Amino acid sequence: MGQIIELVVKRIALGLVTMVVISLLIFVGVEALPGDLATAVLGQSATPETVAAFRKELKLDLPPHVRYFAWLGGFMKGELGNSLANQRPVAELIGWRFGNTMFLATSAAVVAVPVALILGILAALYRNTLFDKSISMATLSTISFPEFFVAYILIALLSVQVVIFPSISNINEQMTFWEKIHAIVLPSLTLTLVVVAHMMRQTRAAIINILASPFIEMARLKGIKRMRVIVLHAFPNALSPVINVVAVNLAYLIVGVVIVEVVFVYPGLGQLLVDSVSKRDIPVVQASGLIFAATYVALNLLADVMSIISNPRMLNPR
Amino acid sequence: MTHLLEMKDIYIEGESDEKWLPIINGINLTLDKGEVLGLIGESGAGKSTLGLASMNYTRQGCRIASGSIIFDGTELVGASTETLRKIMGVRIAYVAQSAAASFNPAHRLVKQYAEAPTQHGIMSFQKAEKEAIDIYRRLLLPDPEHIGYRYPHQVSGGQLQRAMVAMAMACQPDIIVFDEPTTALDVTTQIEVLAAIKKITQEFNTAAIYITHDLAVVAQLADRIMVLRYGDLVEENNARKMLSNPKEEYTRQLLSVRTLTENKDLSVSEKDVILKVEGVTASYTGKEIVLEDIDLKIRRGRTVALVGESGSGKSTLARVITGLLPPLKGKTVYDGEMLPPALKNRKRDSLRVMQMIYQMPDTALNPRQRVSKIIGRPLQFYYGMRGKAAEDRVLELLDKIELSEKYKDRYPTELSGGEKQRICIARALAAKPDLIICDEVTSALDQLVAEEILKLLRDLQNELKVSYLFITHDLATVKAISDEIVVMLRGRIVEQGRKTDILTPPHHEYTELLLDSVPEMDPNWLDGVLAERARKIAQGIEVKTTFIEE
Numbered sequence: 001m002g003q004i005i006e007l008v009v010k011r012i013a014l015g016l017v018t019m020v021v022i023s024l025l026i027f028v029g030v031e032a033l034p035g036d037l038a039t040a041v042l043g044q045s046a047t048p049e050t051v052a053a054f055r056k057e058l059k060l061d062l063p064p065h066v067r068y069f070a071w072l073g074g075f076m077k078g079e080l081g082n083s084l085a086n087q088r089p090v091a092e093l094i095g096w097r098f099g100n101t102m103f104l105a106t107s108a109a110v111v112a113v114p115v116a117l118i119l120g121i122l123a124a125l126y127r128n129t130l131f132d133k134s135i136s137m138a139t140l141s142t143i144s145f146p147e148f149f150v151a152y153i154l155i156a157l158l159s160v161q162v163v164i165f166p167s168i169s170n171i172n173e174q175m176t177f178w179e180k181i182h183a184i185v186l187p188s189l190t191l192t193l194v195v196v197a198h199m200m201r202q203t204r205a206a207i208i209n210i211l212a213s214p215f216i217e218m219a220r221l222k223g224i225k226r227m228r229v230i231v232l233h234a235f236p237n238a239l240s241p242v243i244n245v246v247a248v249n250l251a252y253l254i255v256g257v258v259i260v261e262v263v264f265v266y267p268g269l270g271q272l273l274v275d276s277v278s279k280r281d282i283p284v285v286q287a288s289g290l291i292f293a294a295t296y297v298a299l300n301l302l303a304d305v306m307s308i309i310s311n312p313r314m315l316n317p318r
Numbered sequence: 319m320t321h322l323l324e325m326k327d328i329y330i331e332g333e334s335d336e337k338w339l340p341i342i343n344g345i346n347l348t349l350d351k352g353e354v355l356g357l358i359g360e361s362g363a364g365k366s367t368l369g370l371a372s373m374n375y376t377r378q379g380c381r382i383a384s385g386s387i388i389f390d391g392t393e394l395v396g397a398s399t400e401t402l403r404k405i406m407g408v409r410i411a412y413v414a415q416s417a418a419a420s421f422n423p424a425h426r427l428v429k430q431y432a433e434a435p436t437q438h439g440i441m442s443f444q445k446a447e448k449e450a451i452d453i454y455r456r457l458l459l460p461d462p463e464h465i466g467y468r469y470p471h472q473v474s475g476g477q478l479q480r481a482m483v484a485m486a487m488a489c490q491p492d493i494i495v496f497d498e499p500t501t502a503l504d505v506t507t508q509i510e511v512l513a514a515i516k517k518i519t520q521e522f523n524t525a526a527i528y529i530t531h532d533l534a535v536v537a538q539l540a541d542r543i544m545v546l547r548y549g550d551l552v553e554e555n556n557a558r559k560m561l562s563n564p565k566e567e568y569t570r571q572l573l574s575v576r577t578l579t580e581n582k583d584l585s586v587s588e589k590d591v592i593l594k595v596e597g598v599t600a601s602y603t604g605k606e607i608v609l610e611d612i613d614l615k616i617r618r619g620r621t622v623a624l625v626g627e628s629g630s631g632k633s634t635l636a637r638v639i640t641g642l643l644p645p646l647k648g649k650t651v652y653d654g655e656m657l658p659p660a661l662k663n664r665k666r667d668s669l670r671v672m673q674m675i676y677q678m679p680d681t682a683l684n685p686r687q688r689v690s691k692i693i694g695r696p697l698q699f700y701y702g703m704r705g706k707a708a709e710d711r712v713l714e715l716l717d718k719i720e721l722s723e724k725y726k727d728r729y730p731t732e733l734s735g736g737e738k739q740r741i742c743i744a745r746a747l748a749a750k751p752d753l754i755i756c757d758e759v760t761s762a763l764d765q766l767v768a769e770e771i772l773k774l775l776r777d778l779q780n781e782l783k784v785s786y787l788f789i790t791h792d793l794a795t796v797k798a799i800s801d802e803i804v805v806m807l808r809g810r811i812v813e814q815g816r817k818t819d820i821l822t823p824p825h826h827e828y829t830e831l832l833l834d835s836v837p838e839m840d841p842n843w844l845d846g847v848l849a850e851r852a853r854k855i856a857q858g859i860e861v862k863t864t865f866i867e868e
Contacts, residue, residue: 214414214416214419215419215420215422218412218414218421219422221373221406221412222406223405223406223408223437223438224433225437236422237423237424312423312469313423313471316469316472
């Protein structure tokens with residue numbers, strides 16, 4: 001057990017270092033954007049004097065390293081500052097939208113992960129049959145199309161041809177849970193179609209890889225049924241690669257949904273990020289960026305820990 | 319009289335480059351209730367394939383082309399998958415070569431034990447659990463009540479192999495197919511597993527097909543022996559008759575005990591010492607000590623055999639000598655001059671004088687390089703030889719290892735195991751070393767091939783006066799080739815000296831155990847050893863059957 005804790009602590013420490021590096025990259029990246037809020041707000045015709053005064057007011061005239069540490073220090077204390085565009089606190093702006101992003105990601109994950117694992121296991125079980133090949137074809141096709149294309153196809157089919165689901169997923173706090181679910185079916189389905197292929201193929205490959213092991217031959221020679229051999233003998237030993245690919249896809253569901261949010265006009269964090277970049281609303285951009293990064297790092301950390309735990313050698317040392 | 323198992327005119331084929339090539343050519347095999355049949359042969363003889371075919375099972379890429387397999391009145395060829403599934407594990411069970419690989423690492427031992435009986439609806443899990451304890455006890459596993467609740471990686475290799483025998487017994491099958499069940503084990507562990515197999519098959523009157531390449535092992539167990547070669551039957555006879563009077567030349571070759579010994583002048587003189595290891599203590603982690611206070615001398619033109627069981631630190635010592643693992647304490651002295659502990663600080667010439675040959679020639683050769691490049695590399699690296707000079711030297715070396723010059727353009731995959739090992743030897747010789755470290759160089763080879771390699775090494779030594787440090791767990795090899803013997807146990811040297819001194823009593827008790835554990839061709843050998851142990855215990859003398867902490 002001590003060994004596991006040591007490993008986990010090490011991973012967490014590494015995660016923190018990664019976060020600091022990312023915060024620096026985000027800051028430098030935002031700095032590199034042409035123009036700033038002052039030019040964006042005041043427009044092309046503003047005199048240099050007004051721009052300079054406005055900058056001073058927003059503290060944009062301080063040297064970059066001073067602003068970086070001020071920002072990082074504030075972030076540590078949970079003070080994300082105010083939006084430069086509308087003066088509302090960043091935490092309030094982001095909080096609700098991040099919740100929405102998580103809601104959409106969770107709804108997609110709840111469907112996508114079990115479906116991918118089950119399809120992967122079945123594909124391995126009926127390897128090289130018509131069933132296996134059709135699943136591969138279908139999932140590969142959905143991953144090959146760009147997300148917005150899948151999204152528009154779904155809109156065309158399910159909200160134009162047959163009017164079942166709304167094409168705009170503009171949810172608000174007054175809606176009940178089921179109303180929200182109904183509203184996000186299409187974006188959720190789009191995301192599911194996009195991520196299933198990757199997870200399913202990794203599951204299939206990991207299991208087929210394990211099927212060549214002597215202990216699988218042993219299980220078969222004990223007269224164990226094929227399904228049980230795959231589910232009980234192969235799958236637990238294929239967990240580590242599967243967990244990793246699931247984590248990457250979960251992270252993608254949260255971080256990579258910008259396009260889907262824009263298509264369905266969904267009030268998530270991705271859309272806010274896009275808006276804020278065009279408005280040069282730096283505190284919002286930085287905070288959203290850092291939250292995305294933290295999600296990514298945390299999910300990968302979780303995957304590492306789960307991989308370690310899924311290994312009986314680590315869990316039950318000699 | 320009908321047989322329990324009758325395999326008639328079996329032809330098995332394997333797929334290679336989209337062609338079906340024969341593996342087994344029309345073999346007949348019968349087995350009666352309670353009978354133990356030994357299947358003997360070298361790798362590629364088709365022993366495992368034939369053994370597995372007893373339940374109409376073939377590995378991926380193989381097929382039973384024709385023949386009939388009648389088990390207890392049922393024809394298995396063409397039988398439905400479900401019929402076969404109900405026989406597998408219940409009436410015919412299998413024990414594989416490597417228990418470590420054949421147990422599922424994710425489940426506890428008893429869960430895997432109970433799987434066949436519960437899945438086939440023979441008994442409940444609780445009942446199987448209880449029976450497991452009884453079988454574990456019969457197989458003399460330590461702590462039979464609790465050992466089943468461990469994971470495979472938590473028990474030692476020998477225990478795991480016995481746990482697999484137990485698993486095969488779970489449904490009390492009519493036949494067990496043992497596929498080289500002791501090949502991966504140390505001699506002292508092998509004897510335990512052999513005793514366990516013999517005991518349990520006799521107690522339950524189970525018939526067995528025992529597959530091995532080691533005649534001495536099968537001599538202890540089998541009632542009848544079939545010798546296979548290239549998928550053909552060479553000879554079949556009652557075990558005792560075959561051992562005392564083999565009819566075929568090939569069987570005689572397998573039976574012949576290695577005799578390479580020649581009388582050398584083994585007088586000891588200090589000036590012949592080319593390599594000295596003094597007070598070496600080493601560790602991989604810095605905490606657990608793997609080698610402790612090792613002193614060793616190697617003399618010019620002599621062979622020092624380093625003997626010990628797995629985990630005794632033999633290969634670690636080789637790593638220290640070559641500089642791959644700098645020791646915590648102690649030093650390596652070559653020709654009176656202390657060598658830097660770490661490889662990267664050593665001069666090119668001190669790298670040259672020591673070369674290594676490894677256990678697995680498959681992994682020691684770059685599969686993408688031709689033989690001429692593999693052997694040519696040290697010529698270029700140490701001597702700067704290129705072009706014609708290097709080419710001539712490669713041919714000269716090929717000639718030394720008794721391969722014709724057409725081998726120079728081949729890739730390693732086009733060579734047999736023995737030929738690959740010869741290439742490794744040539745590569746080592748190319749550097750013109752004073753010392754060659756041979757790490758289990760014959761373990762992965764068939765008996766007859768191994769013997770030829772040992773002969774070659776001996777001839778090269780006589781010609782070139784090169785010294786060998788011969789790392790091995792195989793005492794037959796030690797007897798065959800060594801001048802001096804060093805016995806290692808748990809990172810320490812327990813005994814060292816000239817071969818004649820070490821091999822004549824009195825021995826150190828560990829050396830004695832090692833020597834006593836090597837199976838002999840005598841079919842009564844195992845019973846004799848076990849009876850001797852029982853006698854000693856009856857007299858109140860402590861009998862140590864292992865020196866390794868399990």
